[in-house]
Amino acid sequence: MMNLHLYEGLYFFSYLIVMGIPALIIGIMEKPKIMRYYIALTTVFVIYLVCKGSWIAMGNIALFGVVQIALAKIFMKVVEKYGRVKWHLWAFVVLSIAPLCVYKITDFYLGHGFLGFIGISYMTFKSVQIIIEIYDNLIHEVKFFDVLNFYLFWPTLLSGPIDRSRRFMGDFSGDTGLSRREYLDLFGEGLFKILLGLFYKLVIAATIYQGVYWLGQDPSIKSALIYMYCYGFYLFFDFAGYSNMAIGVSYIFGIKTPENFNKPFISKDIKEFWDRWHITLSHWFRDFIFSRYSMAAIRGKWFSDRVVMSSIGFIINMGIMGVWHGLSISYILYGLYHGLLLALNDVYQKKFKFHKKHKKERWYQILSWFITFNLVMFGFLIFSEHLVELIGK
């Protein structure tokens, strides 16, 4: 069996065309209820291809989905019966992230991850958010077919963007189906995004990668700087390219997967950067970790100083983000580095009059942009693991 990689190679794109044509016909005929089953069918097909027909690999994915749905259903009963009990929430969150933890830990210590099937990292975001939103009384029913499709929706299975269940269900349920006109607009936009993503990935990212590969390998400062800037731009075009394709393909199936990047390199501070870079990830962390930590801290009056409170929150938030990427020292450093930057940025903007006085001035904005850009690039150097390699030499 041929090796299928999502969003790569002629093999994948041939299948995409074959799978896209029926979706187009269903969309034009305004049959959202049929689209649901068609999406499920293509998901099964793509997972079959990606797993190269291995029943064990497919079984792992299916089992993950079924177990997570069972957890959600049980938790809903628990909340109905006992109300909102904090430790119940914690227990179910732990159960929900347990498979991912097993995978990350075995992968790090044994070199091959137990439970390491595609999409586990991203699916875990979706399962945890459902648990938390059940606790918040935002989700009142867990429909097996719909939630399973939310977890496994193949265009975003591999690396996001991370959708929200209530948003996804709105598109997927077919209750508010798109008119022919709306669908065709979405389809056209989707095609454009796929082409743009291809251009980002195959032309720009691949070209820039040559700089990383040919000019950035020596252990000199100059070479390390070339590596840093090239890697940063490479990462953006590669990941934004992938994200554009994932969003574009979602559109073809009538699902409006949220945007993931918005010109991150024009950011004038680190906070703005995280509203522009890997948006669905950082907003997930904001909504499900940082905000909840802050609410608990305010309610419990944990700190007398607000700035201390949010600084600790940023470091915890981004530290967890780092660990989520993997247990290697580079990823953890990357997370803590950004947590620290966000904390420093917050202290600076709140406590220094200099910022408030000059923030609308042109020179100040250009300087802020320049500093932010370089801090971000240095972050990517940490993320690339090249920095730790260089230090080790």
Add this chain to the structure above:
Amino acid sequence: MNREQVEEKVLDIIQEICDDDIIRQEKDINLLDEGLIDSLDYIDMLVQFEEAFDIIMSPSEFTREEMDTPQKIINQVAKRVG
């Protein structure tokens, strides 16, 4: 609690947080854009609404755009109280 009482209490909380009574005159003023509240004030506000009205204000429930003016906030809170 009727709608007027809810509105009054919501405005009290917002006014205390941003320390400016402009929010009573201009109920469509954008709190975040105008720098009247920052993201931590926003979260503080959610906590205070939860405690004042005994409701759940989930931070993942609404986008910031759904909660950025006094009027929108009143509507969101009233929906949960009523």
